[in-house]
Amino acid sequence: MIKKLVFSSIVLGLVALSSCYPGSDRTLQNTELVYTVNEENFDFSAMKTYFLGDDVLAIDTAETIPQGTQTAILDEIETQMNRKGWTRVFDVDDNGIPTESAAVVVLASALTGTIEGVSYWPGYGGWYGGWWGWGYKKYYGWPGYGWGGVAIPYSYDIGTIYIDMLDRSSYDPVNEKIDLVWMSAMNGVLSSSGFDTNNRIERVIDQAFEQSPYL
Amino acid sequence: MKKFIISTVIVFSSLGMMAQEGMFGLTYNMGLAVGETSDYISKFSPRGFGVEGRGFINDNFSLGGSFAWSVFYEEKINESYTQDNQTITSDQFRYINAYPLNFLVHYYIGQYDAPARFNVGVGLGMIKINQRMEVSTIAIEHNYWHFSVTPEVGVLVPFNYQTNLLVSVRYNYAAPSHDKSFSYLSFNIGLAWY
Numbered sequence: 001m002i003k004k005l006v007f008s009s010i011v012l013g014l015v016a017l018s019s020c021y022p023g024s025d026r027t028l029q030n031t032e033l034v035y036t037v038n039e040e041n042f043d044f045s046a047m048k049t050y051f052l053g054d055d056v057l058a059i060d061t062a063e064t065i066p067q068g069t070q071t072a073i074l075d076e077i078e079t080q081m082n083r084k085g086w087t088r089v090f091d092v093d094d095n096g097i098p099t100e101s102a103a104v105v106v107l108a109s110a111l112t113g114t115i116e117g118v119s120y121w122p123g124y125g126g127w128y129g130g131w132w133g134w135g136y137k138k139y140y141g142w143p144g145y146g147w148g149g150v151a152i153p154y155s156y157d158i159g160t161i162y163i164d165m166l167d168r169s170s171y172d173p174v175n176e177k178i179d180l181v182w183m184s185a186m187n188g189v190l191s192s193s194g195f196d197t198n199n200r201i202e203r204v205i206d207q208a209f210e211q212s213p214y215l
Numbered sequence: 216m217k218k219f220i221i222s223t224v225i226v227f228s229s230l231g232m233m234a235q236e237g238m239f240g241l242t243y244n245m246g247l248a249v250g251e252t253s254d255y256i257s258k259f260s261p262r263g264f265g266v267e268g269r270g271f272i273n274d275n276f277s278l279g280g281s282f283a284w285s286v287f288y289e290e291k292i293n294e295s296y297t298q299d300n301q302t303i304t305s306d307q308f309r310y311i312n313a314y315p316l317n318f319l320v321h322y323y324i325g326q327y328d329a330p331a332r333f334n335v336g337v338g339l340g341m342i343k344i345n346q347r348m349e350v351s352t353i354a355i356e357h358n359y360w361h362f363s364v365t366p367e368v369g370v371l372v373p374f375n376y377q378t379n380l381l382v383s384v385r386y387n388y389a390a391p392s393h394d395k396s397f398s399y400l401s402f403n404i405g406l407a408w409y
Contacts, residue, residue, distance in 0.1 A: 023288055023349075031351050033352075036303075109245055188351065209297055211297075
C-alpha cells in the first residue's frame, strides 16, 4: 500500500508539474489596450480640417512628458489624421484659440502611474507574477508564501495616452465648454527603452485610428 | 485549496468504511469546453489530473468520490470588440481552472472477472470554477462554487490482479452560479489499483 501511495504521489507530482500555469511568457506588447469612443451624431466627413495642439499635456502636473515622447505622439497623430484625409490647419485667434478654419481640435495628453500588489504564482489572487525576472522595476519574490506557490510582490509602471477630438464649432467661450466627439485611450506597461516606447506609441495610435473607420 | 483537500480526505475515508473492496485511481485528464463555455475557450486543454476512489457494494455497483483539476487556456491576440459606439482592442489571456469534487455512483457491465469492464456512472457534487480574463493591466474574474452533475462512461482493463487501466469520458456540468454556468468534457486515462 505504501508503495502504491509513493508511486501515485510521484505520478501526481509529475502531472502537476506538467500543468504549469500557461501564458506567463508575455511581452510588454501584450499589455497594450486601445479604447475608442465617438459621438454618433457628429459628421466627421463634413469638413476635414483639424488643429493639433503643439504639446502633450501631462495630466499629472508634477510630471513632465519627455520631449522625444511628445514628438513621437504628435507626429503619429498627424500621420494618421493625414492618412485619413484630414488637413492640418494652424490658425489661432488673438487669444490663442484655434479658429473655425479647423473643424476639430485634437489634443493629446498622457498619464503615467505605478501599479503595485502581490500575485501568487501560478496566477492566483493577482497577476503579473510572470514579470519577475524581466528586470523592469522592483521585481522580487520569496518562496513559501501561499499554497503551493510563490508570493511575488509586483510593481510596474504603466502609461496611458489620451487623444481628444473636440468639435470646434461647439466652442462656448462664455462657459468655456466644447463638445468631445472622439476620444481614444491607449494603455500599456512602460518599458525602460525609449526606442521601444516610441515604437509602441506608433503602434497603439495606429490601432486607435484603424478601429475608427468613421474618422 | 485546504477545503478541497479536507473534503477529499473525508470522501475517501467514508468510502473505505462502507466498501467491500476499494479501488484507487489516478488519471491524466484532458479537457474540451463545450456549449457556451467553448465561446470563451475553444482550445483543447492538455492540462489536468484527477484522483478518485471507488468502493464496490456488490459485483456491479460502486460508490465513490473524485477530485480533479483542469486548466483551460486560450490567447486572443489583438482582438477588437465593439459595443455601440465604443471599441476596445487588446490581447486577451483567458483561463478557466475547474476543480470538481463529486460523489460517484458506477454501474459495471459484465462479470467481475471480465477482460474489460465497461461502466457508466454519474457524479454529483460541487465544482469550483475560476474563470479569469487578463487584459492589459487588469483582470476580470469569476471565482465561485457551482453545483455539479457529471455523467460518465468508462472502462476498466485489468493488467493483473491489482492494477487496471482506467479510461473514462466525463461531461462536467457546473450549474448556474452568479449568472454563469460552465460545461466541459474531460478525457481521462490512468491507472487504478484494488
